[in-house]
Amino acid sequence: MQDMKEKQGRLEQLVEDLLSEAKKQGATSAEAGVSSDAGLSVNVRLGEVETIEHTRDRGLGISVWFGHRKGSSSTSDFSGDAVRDAVRAACNIARYTSEDSCNGLADRELMAANPPDLDLYHPWNVEVEEAIALGIECEDAARSVDPRITNSEGASLNTHSGLQIYGNSHGFIGGYPSSRHSISCAVVGQEDDAMQRDYWYSTARSRDTLEPPDLVGKKAGERTLARLGARRIPTQEAPVIFQAEMAIGLMRSFIGAINGSALYRHSSFLMDHLGKQVFPKFVRIHEQPLLPGGLASAAFDSEGVATRTKDFITGGILQSYVLDSYSARKLNMQTTANAGGVRNLYIEPGDMDLEALLRTMDKGLLVTEMMGSGLNMVTGDYSRGAAGFWVEDGEIQYPVEEITIAGNLRQMFAGLQAVGKDLDRRSSIRTGSWLLEPMTIAGA
Amino acid sequence: MPTTTNIACNTLLAPAELKESDLDRVMDQILSHSIDSADIYFQSSRLESWVLEDGIIREGAYNIEQGVGIRAINGEKTGFAYSDEILLPNLLEAGKSARAIARSGGSGNIHIKGATAPNQFYDPINPLDTLSEEQKIDLLRRLDAEARKQDPRVTQVIASLVAVHDVVLVVDNEGTMTGDVRPLVRCNVHVIVEQGEQREQGSSGGGARQAFQFFIDQDRALEYAREAVRLALVNLEAVDAPAGTMPVVLGPGWPGVLLHEAIGHGLEGDFNRKGTSAFSGRLGDKVATEGCTVVDDGTLPGRRGSLSVDDEGTPGQYTVLIEDGILKGYIQDRLNARLMGTESTGNGRRESYAHLPLPRMTNTYMLPGNREPGEIIASVDRGLYAVNFGGGQVDITSGKFVFSANEAYLIEGGKITRPVKGATLIGNGPDVLTRVSMVGNDLELDAGVGTCGKEGQSVPVGVGQPTLKVDELTVGGTSA
Numbered sequence: 001m002q003d004m005k006e007k008q009g010r011l012e013q014l015v016e017d018l019l020s021e022a023k024k025q026g027a028t029s030a031e032a033g034v035s036s037d038a039g040l041s042v043n044v045r046l047g048e049v050e051t052i053e054h055t056r057d058r059g060l061g062i063s064v065w066f067g068h069r070k071g072s073s074s075t076s077d078f079s080g081d082a083v084r085d086a087v088r089a090a091c092n093i094a095r096y097t098s099e100d101s102c103n104g105l106a107d108r109e110l111m112a113a114n115p116p117d118l119d120l121y122h123p124w125n126v127e128v129e130e131a132i133a134l135g136i137e138c139e140d141a142a143r144s145v146d147p148r149i150t151n152s153e154g155a156s157l158n159t160h161s162g163l164q165i166y167g168n169s170h171g172f173i174g175g176y177p178s179s180r181h182s183i184s185c186a187v188v189g190q191e192d193d194a195m196q197r198d199y200w201y202s203t204a205r206s207r208d209t210l211e212p213p214d215l216v217g218k219k220a221g222e223r224t225l226a227r228l229g230a231r232r233i234p235t236q237e238a239p240v241i242f243q244a245e246m247a248i249g250l251m252r253s254f255i256g257a258i259n260g261s262a263l264y265r266h267s268s269f270l271m272d273h274l275g276k277q278v279f280p281k282f283v284r285i286h287e288q289p290l291l292p293g294g295l296a297s298a299a300f301d302s303e304g305v306a307t308r309t310k311d312f313i314t315g316g317i318l319q320s321y322v323l324d325s326y327s328a329r330k331l332n333m334q335t336t337a338n339a340g341g342v343r344n345l346y347i348e349p350g351d352m353d354l355e356a357l358l359r360t361m362d363k364g365l366l367v368t369e370m371m372g373s374g375l376n377m378v379t380g381d382y383s384r385g386a387a388g389f390w391v392e393d394g395e396i397q398y399p400v401e402e403i404t405i406a407g408n409l410r411q412m413f414a415g416l417q418a419v420g421k422d423l424d425r426r427s428s429i430r431t432g433s434w435l436l437e438p439m440t441i442a443g444a
Numbered sequence: 445m446p447t448t449t450n451i452a453c454n455t456l457l458a459p460a461e462l463k464e465s466d467l468d469r470v471m472d473q474i475l476s477h478s479i480d481s482a483d484i485y486f487q488s489s490r491l492e493s494w495v496l497e498d499g500i501i502r503e504g505a506y507n508i509e510q511g512v513g514i515r516a517i518n519g520e521k522t523g524f525a526y527s528d529e530i531l532l533p534n535l536l537e538a539g540k541s542a543r544a545i546a547r548s549g550g551s552g553n554i555h556i557k558g559a560t561a562p563n564q565f566y567d568p569i570n571p572l573d574t575l576s577e578e579q580k581i582d583l584l585r586r587l588d589a590e591a592r593k594q595d596p597r598v599t600q601v602i603a604s605l606v607a608v609h610d611v612v613l614v615v616d617n618e619g620t621m622t623g624d625v626r627p628l629v630r631c632n633v634h635v636i637v638e639q640g641e642q643r644e645q646g647s648s649g650g651g652a653r654q655a656f657q658f659f660i661d662q663d664r665a666l667e668y669a670r671e672a673v674r675l676a677l678v679n680l681e682a683v684d685a686p687a688g689t690m691p692v693v694l695g696p697g698w699p700g701v702l703l704h705e706a707i708g709h710g711l712e713g714d715f716n717r718k719g720t721s722a723f724s725g726r727l728g729d730k731v732a733t734e735g736c737t738v739v740d741d742g743t744l745p746g747r748r749g750s751l752s753v754d755d756e757g758t759p760g761q762y763t764v765l766i767e768d769g770i771l772k773g774y775i776q777d778r779l780n781a782r783l784m785g786t787e788s789t790g791n792g793r794r795e796s797y798a799h800l801p802l803p804r805m806t807n808t809y810m811l812p813g814n815r816e817p818g819e820i821i822a823s824v825d826r827g828l829y830a831v832n833f834g835g836g837q838v839d840i841t842s843g844k845f846v847f848s849a850n851e852a853y854l855i856e857g858g859k860i861t862r863p864v865k866g867a868t869l870i871g872n873g874p875d876v877l878t879r880v881s882m883v884g885n886d887l888e889l890d891a892g893v894g895t896c897g898k899e900g901q902s903v904p905v906g907v908g909q910p911t912l913k914v915d916e917l918t919v920g921g922t923s924a
Binding site: 045048049050051052053054055056057058070071072073074075076077082085086089090092093094095096097098099100103128151153188194195196197227230235236237265266267271371372373374376378379381383384385387401402403404405406407408440441442443444 | 494497500501502503504505506507508509510511520521522523524525526527528529538541542544545577578580581599600602636638643644645685687688689718719720722798800834835836837838839840841842844845846847848850865866867868869870871872918919920921922923924
């Protein structure tokens with residue numbers, strides 16, 4: 001911890017150096033960010049070590065403004081010469097960019113004062129040998145689920161911790177250490193001539209809240225096994241459940257559609273929807289950036305603005321966009337402290353677990369995997385590859401693959417029938433499964 | 445003219461006063477453990493980007509990355525460490541971390557010798573300097589004007605220019621030291637068109653391992669602007685895409701992303717060594733109709749996916765993957781080639797010094813057949829003609845792949861009729877090419893826009909193909 005304090009001091013000094021160099025070179029305002037991260041990544045496969053990687057990443061970035069003209073640069077070199085060169089490169093760029101009245105730092109009075117410690121730093125000084133043993137334990141658990149698990153892509157254990165510091169010429173400087181660990185496993189099953197692969201992972205700030213390795217492995221094995229014997233289904237319209245992990249993707253698309261940069265570019269299907277009904281009345285979606293230990297928690301955003309808890313959707317109605325200072329000015333609004341994104345997003349869970357959702361759907365498709373990026377954000381048109389399970393009489397009948405599902409996100413959101421309580425707790429976007437109105441399934 | 449290896453030594457070793465004897469020492473230290481192979485990879489990369497939006501030059505950015513990665517391999521085990529400071533003590537420390545993958549007991553006494561790629565498929569230039577800042581900005585402004593003058597419905601134009609100057613130097617455990625200087629430029633135009641309440645987008649762009657002049661020659665960049673607007677306007681008129689399995693005619697060029705997803709990834713050496721690919725153990729099998737020949741070609745002059753040498757120091761090559769329908773070869777890096785008892789095909793690639801090499805594609809394309817494109821379209825009674833695509837994805841193990849069309853038309857009675865909205869196409873890699881019934885005589889390569897992602901690493905690639913007819917492919921529209 002003492003080491004970390006010293007290191008934080010050094011990096012804060014580097015940010016101060018960047019800012020004062022920018023001022024020296026004539027910039028009217030500036031911001032700088034520095035990060036430094038170290039970690040270990042171990043992969044095992046078929047009971048043997050495959051790779052051991054020692055990672056050590058660092059970078060600094062500087063943006064300068066001459067009035068409303070902006071230039072940026074970044075480098076992994078922390079030497080004094082490099083600092084001067086980086087500032088010079090940013091200043092050079094600002095000679096050629098245009099005067100843009102929306103461009104500049106976020107307003108001074110919005111800067112976070114005394115940001116709280118959010119308990120994000122729980123380093124794990126795992127020895128290489130122990131990491132290997134945990135990986136093997138995880139993979140063994142996956143491979144012993146069933147004799148039809150015939151091959152493996154391996155298991156991996158990753159641990160990273162680091163520091164990030166941000167400062168700007170309003171006098172704001174803030175930074176914090178954080179850690180992140182994960183364990184994952186992917187195995188291959190075979191039945192007749194067909195192979196299937198699936199995986200599972202756990203990720204957390206602290207090793208204490210990681211799922212145990214054998215549990216991660218067991219889930220990976222069970223998920224792979226469940227996909228064996230997958231077949232196609234005929235082209236049809238049918239209701240669809242997005243399992244929690246997949247529903248996270250829908251939440252991400254929603255956030256993308258209310259992001260300021262998509263809005264001022266007229267590139268979102270949710271343009272001009274503030275105050276309008278986007279979801280059914282029962283839906284509430286909110287952000288909790290200050291959650292202690294949260295995977296995306298931060299007390300200030302990437303412009304130094306104090307973050308705050310807020311609703312994006314209340315009673316199904318859009319309450320707020322996702323704005324940084326630039327997109328806010330473009331839209332004649334105020335930043336929502338979302339420079340750098342949304343931090344810990346929640347949808348209010350309903351009272352049904354996945355089994356109850358399947359019973360409510362009765363007959364339709366449970367989607368557990370998506371492929372490709374077939375989403376047009378301008379129109380909301382949605383068409384993606386999918387795999388999952390066919391459901392009849394409220395129960396899973398058999399696995400399906402090589403199909404697509406298609407619809408329009410605006411209608412999919414408006415037609416949301418229920419949100420499950422089966423939360424996927426591994427993501428900073430937290431939701432249960434979503435039951436949607438019929439979509440077009442293309443298959444055999 | 446200095447060789448690329450000399451340029452790389454001057455760029456990467458000289459500033460730290462690193463000599464060949466220092467590299468000897470680092471490699472000998474690694475080889476004092478029982479290591480089968482090892483490499484030291486030095487890299488310096490400079491990236492510059494400019495973005496025009498709303499008629500103004502909104503952003504510019506400059507990035508400098510440099511560092512050194514050290515890899516040591518014992519059997520199937522790899523140890524890897526890197527540093528962003530190219531200094532002897534850091535090399536020695538990284539070497540110690542990497543060699544820990546194996547027990548001590550080896551011996552090394554290598555002598556570094558410089559080598560140069562037998563062929564250069566691009567000039568060792570710094571593309572950042574090939575236009576002045578004023579000229580770059582002027583080009584972006586001209587793209588904005590060109591797009592807006594196409595049609596009054598154009599309401600937004602985002603144009604970007606990016607250049608990368610990448611200098612690498614690989615030292616392997618034989619002591620061979622090979623350098624490469626890799627220029628890369630990219631230009632893109634994205635537009636929004638509005639008609640009443642309706643909005644659509646269109647994007648077009650290109651790139652190459654060349655100077656910025658590439659975009660000015662043949663008015664290429666202006667053509668991107670016109671093409672982006674054309675695409676957006678077509679999509680304004682698009683009706684719902686059909687849903688279901690039907691004949692699909694794929695246009696020439698970028699639709700070759702089909703080959704990249706459906707075939708290419710499944711033939712990468714790592715998946716096949718491990719037996720996790722749907723193509724594992726199928727060399728010599730018929731996986732495509734006669735007349736289908738697919739290659740991976742790193743030797744095309746100036747192309748985005750080309751490599752004079754790969755990131756392990758192996759020269760870029762032309763590799764036949766499928767010949768007249770028969771599966772002939774895999775895409776190999778050194779590790780997987782050695783473990784499979786074969787040779788690297790010059791496909792060992794890494795995103796940077798901070799990433800491990802993997803077998804990756806370069807430019808992947810199908811050779812032309814003898815059908816006229818018009819004849820191919822006329823042969824379809826009811827189907828889809830897809831000419832522009834976004835990205836794709838594949839599940840290597842099940843073989844299922846997708847790729848998303850963003851410009852497509854209905855074929856009715858042998859004629860192209862109405863444009864349809866974007867839709868994802870899904871199929872099964874090992875059998876999709878067995879359903880190719882006609883191969884056009886119009887091979888085209890893509891405009892130089894491809895980026896491939898694998899295990900979190902991005903590398904530039906190319907694709908291409910002639911017009912192809914696939915008798916059955918599933919089209920993911922909404923119109924059942």
